Amino acid sequence: MKPVLVDIRIPADRIHLPDAVRLAALEKAGLPNSQEFVTRIVRRSIDARSRMPKFALQVAIAPQDAPEPEWAEFRPVALTGKRVVIVGAGPAGYFAALSLLEHGITPVVLDRGKDVNERRKDIRKLYTEGLVNPDSNYCFGEGGAGTYSDGKLYTRSSKRGNVGRILDLFVAHGASPDIRIDAHAHIGSNKLPGIVRNLRQAILDAGGEIHFNTRVTDLLLDNGVATGVRLADGEIVSGEAVILATGHSARDIYRMLVAREVPVEAKPFALGVRIEHPQPLIDRIFYHHSPRHPNLPAASYRLTAQVEGRGVFSFCMCPGGYVVPASTAPGELVLNGMSMAERNAEFANSGLVVELRLEDIPGVQDDPLAGLAFQAAVEQAMFRAGDGVTQKAPAQRATDFLQGRISSNIGRTSYVPGAYAAPLHELLPEDVARRLGQGLVALGRKNRGYDSEEALLLGVESRTSSPVRIPRDRETMAHPAVPGLYHCGEGAGYAGGIVSAAMDGERVAHAVAGKLG
Numbered sequence: 003m004k005p006v007l008v009d010i011r012i013p014a015d016r017i018h019l020p021d022a023v024r025l026a027a028l029e030k031a032g033l034p035n036s037q038e039f040v041t042r043i044v045r046r047s048i049d050a051r052s053r054m055p056k057f058a059l060q061v062a063i064a065p066q067d068a069p070e071p072e073w074a075e076f077r078p079v080a081l082t083g084k085r086v087v088i089v090g091a092g093p094a095g096y097f098a099a100l101s102l103l104e105h106g107i108t109p110v111v112l113d114r115g116k117d118v119n120e121r122r123k124d125i126r127k128l129y130t131e132g133l134v135n136p137d138s139n140y141c142f143g144e145g146g147a148g149t150y151s152d153g154k155l156y157t158r159s160s161k162r163g164n165v166g167r168i169l170d171l172f173v174a175h176g177a178s179p180d181i182r183i184d185a186h187a188h189i190g191s192n193k194l195p196g197i198v199r200n201l202r203q204a205i206l207d208a209g210g211e212i213h214f215n216t217r218v219t220d221l222l223l224d225n226g227v228a229t230g231v232r233l234a235d236g237e238i239v240s241g242e243a244v245i246l247a248t249g250h251s252a253r254d255i256y257r258m259l260v261a262r263e264v265p266v267e268a269k270p271f272a273l274g275v276r277i278e279h280p281q282p283l284i285d286r287i288f289y290h291h292s293p294r295h296p297n298l299p300a301a302s303y304r305l306t307a308q309v310e311g312r313g314v315f316s317f318c319m320c321p322g323g324y325v326v327p328a329s330t331a332p333g334e335l336v337l338n339g340m341s342m343a344e345r346n347a348e349f350a351n352s353g354l355v356v357e358l359r360l361e362d363i364p365g366v367q368d369d370p371l372a373g374l375a376f377q378a379a380v381e382q383a384m385f386r387a388g389d390g391v392t393q394k395a396p397a398q399r400a401t402d403f404l405q406g407r408i409s410s411n412i413g414r415t416s417y418v419p420g421a422y423a424a425p426l427h428e429l430l431p432e433d434v435a436r437r438l439g440q441g442l443v444a445l446g447r448k449n450r451g452y453d454s455e456e457a458l459l460l461g462v463e464s465r466t467s468s469p470v471r472i473p474r475d476r477e478t479m480a481h482p483a484v485p486g487l488y489h490c491g492e493g494a495g496y497a498g499g500i501v502s503a504a505m506d507g508e509r510v511a512h513a514v515a516g517k518l519g
Contacts, residue, residue, distance in 0.1 A: 005064040006031050011049060011056040014295035027061035038066050047185035048298070055289050055298060074170035078103040078208035084518050085110055086511075087231055087241040089218050089255070092146020093500045094491025094507035095247035096201050097168065101511035103208040107518065110239060111210065112231070114217035114252075115143025117202070118195040125150060128327050129418050132392035137217060140328040140338060141251040141465070144214065145198035147492075148500040151326060151340040153189035154318070155181055155501050163505030175200035186302065190343025218255070221262050221487070228486035243514050246489040247507055250468035251330045253374055255493065259472065260371060265483050268366045268373045269471040269495050272317065273380060274355030274438050275426060275459040276325050276337045277400070278415060283456055284321065284350040287449050300345045303352070305452075307444040312362075314441025317353030317466050322346050325417040325460055327393040334381035335388065337395060337417075337463055349416040353463040356437045363469075373469030380431060384462045387429055388422065396424030400446075400457035403427050404439050415458055426461050471495030479513035488514055 008030040016022040024041045033039060045060035078100075084107045088095045091113035099109035114137045115121055121143035124135040141147045148154070155169065169182050172189070176197040181187035189197065202212055220232035221244065230240035248255045259266050281300050286292035288301040300321035307314045323341035330336070339351045358373075365372040388394045395417055402409040409423045427435045446453030472489045474481055474496075481487040490496065490510040491503040 003065050005062050005068060006033075007044070008061050008063065010059050010061060012059060013054065013056055014297040017057045017297050023059065023061065027059075027063055031063055033063065039063055040066055040068065042071075043183050045185065046183045050289050050301070053290050055295075073173070074164070074167040075174060076100055076104070076171060076204055076208075079106045081108050081209045082106040084108065085241040086243045086245060086514055086518075087112065087239055088245045088247055089231065090146070090247035090249060090252075090491070090493070091115075091144045091202075091212060091214070092247060092249055092491065093148065093504040094146075094493075094497065095245070096198075096205065096507070097171075097504040098245055098247060098490060098507035098511040099205050099210050100171070100201070101508045102515060103205065103210055105511075105515035107515060109205065109210045110241060111205070111212040112216045112218055112233070112239065113142075113144060113212070113214050115139075116214050117144045118149060118198050120214075121150070122195070128329070128393060132419065134329045134332050134334075134393075136331050137215070139330055140326060141249060141330050144202065145194060146249055146500075146503070147251070147328075147338075147465075149194045149198055150191050151318075151328065151338045153191055153194040154499065155187035155189065156185065156499075163509055165501060165505065168501050168504045168508075172197060175204065188341070188343070188345070190345070191340045192342045218258075220258060221264070223262065223484070226484065228484055242518055243486045243488060245510055245514065246472065246487070246494065247491045247503075248493040250492040251465055252493055253378070256371060256374060256470045264481065264487070265473060266370050267471050267473060268360055268363065268370045269467075269469060270357065270359050271373060271377070271469045272313075272315070272355035272357050272466040273377065273431070273434055273462065273464045274314075274353060275430075275461050276339060276351050276463050277354040278325060278349050278351040278417075278458045278460065279452075279456055281322050281348060281350045283451055283454075287451050300350065302350075303449075305445050305449070307441045309356075309437040309440040309444065312359070312437055313357040314437055314444070315355060315357075317355050317463065319350070319352035321350045323349070323351055323416070325351050325395075325415065327395075327419055328465060329381070329385075329393060333385055334378065335384040335393060335395060335462065336381050336465055337460055338465065347416060351416065353466060354438065354442070354459070355463055355466055356434045356441070358434075362433065370470065377464050377469050380462055381464055384429060387424055393419040395419065395421045395460045396426055396429055397421035397458055397460045398424060398426045399455050400442060400453045400459055401455040403459050404442065404453065412458060415460065417460060421458075421460055424461075426459055429461060467498055468493055468495050478517065479510050480517075
């Protein structure tokens with residue numbers, strides 16, 4: 003008998019009973035409850051369309067003697083002496099390094115920030131003192147932006163690589179096996195640092211190099227070919243190729259490329275606010291009842307509307323989570339969201355952002371970095387609206403935002419640095435504010451309570467993706483104008499999130515290995 007896949011629905015009050023899942027799967031397949039069969043959940047999600055949400059499961063049924071599933075493993079080989087410089091120790095950089103080691107190539111990983119342990123201290127100062135270390139923060143440092151901002155693993159870009167392999171490698175380095183089956187897989191900001199440390203150790207044990215507090219300031223070119231990089235202290239690091247895996251907030255890297263006359267191009271992005279609700283309200287809206295059953299996870303959502311030909315949509319939704327400061331330079335204010343593994347905090351938050359096309363960005367026809375400048379200007383305006391010292395965020399109840407008035411009382415928030423009542427409808431760019439308001443109303447019509455006074459808007463959510471793309475050849479994966487220069491992940495404009503960035507890092511590493519032979 004070949005393994006059989008069946009789809010079943012299990013009530014929340016029975017999901018914790020293995021026999022209930024087994025019996026339902028065998029019944030769906032028309033098979034007897036016999037010991038000759040084994041069952042295994044291969045996919046799990048929540049079906050909340052009915053009054054009482056259920057778990058939607060895909061279950062594999064196989065003979066008792068069927069072989070266990072094979073999971074991907076990290077398999078480094080003997081090193082050949084070839085070296086490749088990787089700039090950035092986020093998921094794109096680390097998974098590129100792992101892939102190179104499987105081809106016998108030594109990765110030399112350089113990161114401007116600190117390791118995950120030391121990085122935590124700078125994040126604490128960001129909360130408590132409003133001090134932004136431009137090299138060590140929520141975006142920069144070992145593990146990249148995802149390490150301390152939630153660790154969501156789901157992606158819709160499976161055509162770009164092997165999602166299963168990425169998840170298997172996370173599990174092999176300490177993640178829960180549940181991420182293999184959950185439709186919205188999530189690790190949590192309290193668990194990811196340990197996994198990142200394990201990935202680091204695997205790279206080092208296989209002969210790779212990793213250097214922290216190492217900021218790249220220049221790209222070295224020899225007759226137009228990338229041969230290495232120069233560091234802030236003047237040191238030169240050389241290799242057979244250079245891979246940029248710097249993330250979407252490394253603005254200095256984009257400026258360095260432009261100064262080096264390496265072509266880059268503007269790309270669309272999105273900008274808006276973080277919207278925060280009490281988690282019980284989100285449970286009620288999307289599970290259709292409250293309180294939720296204890297076996298159900300905190301409810302999440304993915305929403306979208308069309309306003310004046312532009313998308314208004316939720317982004318990086320964090321159930322049972324916290325709004326966090328994600329600024330990467332002094333004098334700016336940027337917000338993001340995160341959740342711990344348990345997702346059991348009091349509030350839910352999400353980005354609620356407006357699509358920005360190239361025609362919406364002033365000067366983009368003449369300057370590929372115009373979108374970056376537009377993004378930075380909004381972030382700086384948000385900071386200036388506050389006390390000019392801390393990372394306190396301007397905030398406004400959704401109902402007041404729609405009425406164009408400052409909130410008399412913003413209530414409580416998960417945002418630790420604090421929030422103050424402010425006219426976000428004036429601080430945001432005019433077109434963004436107008437479309438955001440219309441989108442909020444449209445989403446509230448479909449999801450009663452979403453735009454109520456219990457919803458708090460905080461500004462600004464601006465780092466949804468990079469406003470710059472570094473072009474690359476589809477076949478060689480290298481920059482079309484600069485041989486030896488490769489780029490991957492969110493900073494290159496080809497990924498969005500941990501898994502897609504990791505897959506992109508692997509793809510580029512495979513291309514580099516193929517080129518080096």
